[in-house]
Amino acid sequence: MSPSWVPWVVAFLSTALRLDASVTQGRDSPEDFVTQAKADCYFTNGTEKVRFVVRFIFNLEEYARFDSDLGMFVALTELGKPDAERWNNRPDILARSRASVDMLCRRNYYLGAPFTVGRRVQPEVTVYPEKTPALQHRNLLLCLVTGFYPGDIKVTWFRNGQEQREGIMSTGLIRNGDWTFQMTVMLAMTPELGEVYTCLVDHPSLLSPVSVEWSENQLVLSGPSWGRSDSGQGLCYLPIHLGHSTSSSL
Structure with a gap:
């Protein structure tokens, strides 16, 4: 991973975790809970088509996600509706999420391709x-x-x-x-x-x-x-x- 690549990853994941943590603010939450943000890249025919999805999870239930195919955040439960609406009204958050198709997915693909896509081991x-x-x-x-x-x-x-x-x-x-x-x-x-x-x-x-x-x-x-x-x-x-x-x- 190149030095210029690290800040973008750290910044994005930090933002995602802060967004995910916001679900518990001002709401009744159990004393013990788990909040997660999970980002995935999906590739078709190399990098010809790339889809970026980040999922927001509270106590093992996905309540909202960003999908680059839609270009916006989507609520999956009632819990996620106010958060998805708030994030969609933040141009800076939308811009960073949409840019992740190139900055996270495509860039990571080219960095890792020699060790994954191009790797060959004989049986x-x-x-x-x-x-x-x-x-x-x-x-x-x-x-x-x-x-x-x-x-x-x-x-x-x-x-x-x-x-x-x-x-x-x-x-x-x-x-x-x-x-x-x-x-x-x-x-x-x-x-x-x-x-x-x-x-x-x-x-x-x-x-x-x-x-x-x-x-x-x-x-x-x-x-x-x-x-x-x-x-x-x-x-x-x-x-x-x-x-x-x-x-x-x-």
Whole structure:
């Protein structure tokens, strides 16, 4: 954050909190209460369309907001009506709030884009059976994809080169807590001689999709099949709650 950026943020949030605090003045308020001001920026197609919304909250209930699409304050409860009317009659408050589309949202977007919008981390892919495999015994093949960013990813299962659309389950996207994601996509299968199963992963960080194969030849092997798109660290296995999916393309 650049030095010229800090004063605007501090000034705006200070103003918002002062406005929010005014809701309790001259009114019956409980001895203990919480007042909040929350500002959000919404971006469409980069900064082509930007919407700025600041919400004013009293005891967890939003009572008024400013919406840049409307260019004014709006009351959401009876409590917010006098405040919204008063703020809308203050040209200085309206001007600062409207200017936040550029001064807060667009400026913050360009400052943070290299670390968020432009950030790319390649996935690591592992394929392994749910339980010790045996020929002609029902099993699940798991394709664990982890450590990737952003969250846009497509995982597809193939059996002998044919895309599989039945018997697919997925955990959905899971946040790792370190600005990366993971996902496990499972295929219900019964291994037969000569069969080859392939998990294909496509992600914005990859020049071309990564594929990892598993076949009945690995029935005598221990451990999973690894597919790594970079030289990162080993994988961390986490507990997984299964969820059904009707498609293998996520």
